[in-house]
Amino acid sequence: QVALRSLQSAMPAILIVALLQFILLFVFSVSNLTAFHDRIFACSHDDSIRSKQACINVHMDQVTGVLVPRVFSTPLGGDSFDDLGAAILAVYRCLNRTGWSKIMEAVLYATPPGDGTVPSHRTHVNALPLILLEILANMTLYQALNAIMVNSIGVTKRRAFLTGPQKCWDATVTAVQTARREFVRTTQSVG
Numbered sequence: 001q002v003a004l005r006s007l008q009s010a011m012p013a014i015l016i017v018a019l020l021q022f023i024l025l026f027v028f029s030v031s032n033l034t035a036f037h038d039r040i041f042a043c044s045h046d047d048s049i050r051s052k053q054a055c056i057n058v059h060m061d062q063v064t065g066v067l068v069p070r071v072f073s074t075p076l077g078g079d080s081f082d083d084l085g086a087a088i089l090a091v092y093r094c095l096n097r098t099g100w101s102k103i104m105e106a107v108l109y110a111t112p113p114g115d116g117t118v119p120s121h122r123t124h125v126n127a128l129p130l131i132l133l134e135i136l137a138n139m140t141l142y143q144a145l146n147a148i149m150v151n152s153i154g155v156t157k158r159r160a161f162l163t164g165p166q167k168c169w170d171a172t173v174t175a176v177q178t179a180r181r182e183f184v185r186t187t188q189s190v191g
Helices: 002-036 084-096 100-108 124-160 164-190
Strands: 058-060 067-069
Touching (some): 002 084, 002 124, 084 100
16 A cells, blocks of 8 residues: 555656656667668678678578578668667667667677678777667666655655554644644634
């Protein structure tokens, strides 16, 4: 019952934090869409091929022994920064860390704008938007959510864990204070 009252009293603040987190998710999705649209590619089944033009023909799969066509596509599967829905999904996965390492690795090896060649070395500047997202979203907003919950539990807990005599005493003090205010108010208006 205490937890339910705490959650109920904290709901407006939780909704504000959730709205702020959604706005942050949307802003970072749009910024990453702008920064990495059509820039995250790799040649399937062969990491040594760095350009779109060289990623042709077929490749013998070492595991199955089957000839597989080479495809120059995103290594992230459904997560990419090629449209807004996929960008929101990719940023959300970064937030809850289900695909963080795969997305970060692909972003580090993103192709330069206008070039079809995948760089052979990491470009650490590409990681700054995702690192900034982690700092802002995970550290700041989650801490705000925790502070809201702790504060609301502290407010409701003060009364909830009192014993019967303590609740009686608390009610008596409140009644005396209310009566004193009423007495002072009525005597001032008469006199």
